[in-house]
Amino acid sequence: MSAETMIAPGFSDPVFQSQAAFRALLAALSEPGTLQKVASEIAPPEGLATATATALLTLADYETPVWLPEPLRNGPAGAWLRFHCGATLVENPAEAAFAVIDGAADEPSLSAFNLGTDQFPDRSTTVIVQVNGLEGGHAITLAGPGILGSRDIAPQGLRSGFTDELRENGALYPLGVDVLLAHGEGLIGLPRSTQIEEAR
Secondary structure, three states: OOHHHOOOOOOOOHHHHHHHHHHHHHHHHHOOOOOEEOOOOOOOOOOOOHHHHHHHHHHOOOOOOEEOOHHHHOOHHHHHHHHHHOOOEEOOHHHOOEEEEEOOOOOOOHHHOOOOOOOOHHHOOEEEEEOOEOOOOOOEEEEOOOOOOOEEEOOEOOOOOHHHHHHHHHHOOOOOOEEEEEEOOEEEEEOOOOEEEEOO
16 A cells, blocks of 8 residues: 555544544534534544544444545545545435535535435434634624524635525524534534524
8 A cells, every 4th residue: 555545544542532522523513603622633634624534533434424525535535434434425415414515615505415304304414614714704693502692603714605504504493404614623513503693
C-alpha cells in the first residue's frame, strides 16, 4: 500500500473516545447554538473536519448509509469511512442517514435529504455542514427547545439563502433534517425543532 493510499487511523480508544464524542453531539443537539468541542485526537482524512470525522466515527456503521460530495466519496474520505465504519456511501442524498455538505456549495439543498415520514420522523438525515468558521460571520438568531429566550450564532461560509433553508426545514417539524455545523474540533447543533431568524 503506497503512502498515497494509506488510510489514517481512527479512534485509538474507541469506547472512551466514542462515548466522549457522543456526549458532545448530544449536547450540541439538545442545547442548540452552543459551541461543543470534540477532541478525539484523530487525524481526519482530507476533506473532513476533525469534528465531522469524529461524529461519523461515532454515529455511522454498516447499517447507516452516508452521503458525501462526489470528490470526497471517491477520495480518501470515502475510503476512510468505508474502512473504519463499514458505511455504505450512497449517491442519492434522500437515501442517507448521515450526510456531509460544504456550507458554501450551491447543492445539495437541505430538502434533498430524507425529511422523515409521519410514522418515522426520526429516520430523517442528520446533515453535517462544514463551514469556514463557527464565529465571526453573519448572525442568526435561534429560539425553541433547549434555548432560554434566544441565542445568536455567527458561522462563516454559508451559501446565500441557507438561513431560508433552515427556516423552511424548521417549518416542517416534526419532519425535517437535523443539522450540525462543523469546523475544526467545533460543532454547533441546529435540530429541526429550532426556529431560525436573521439577527437584527
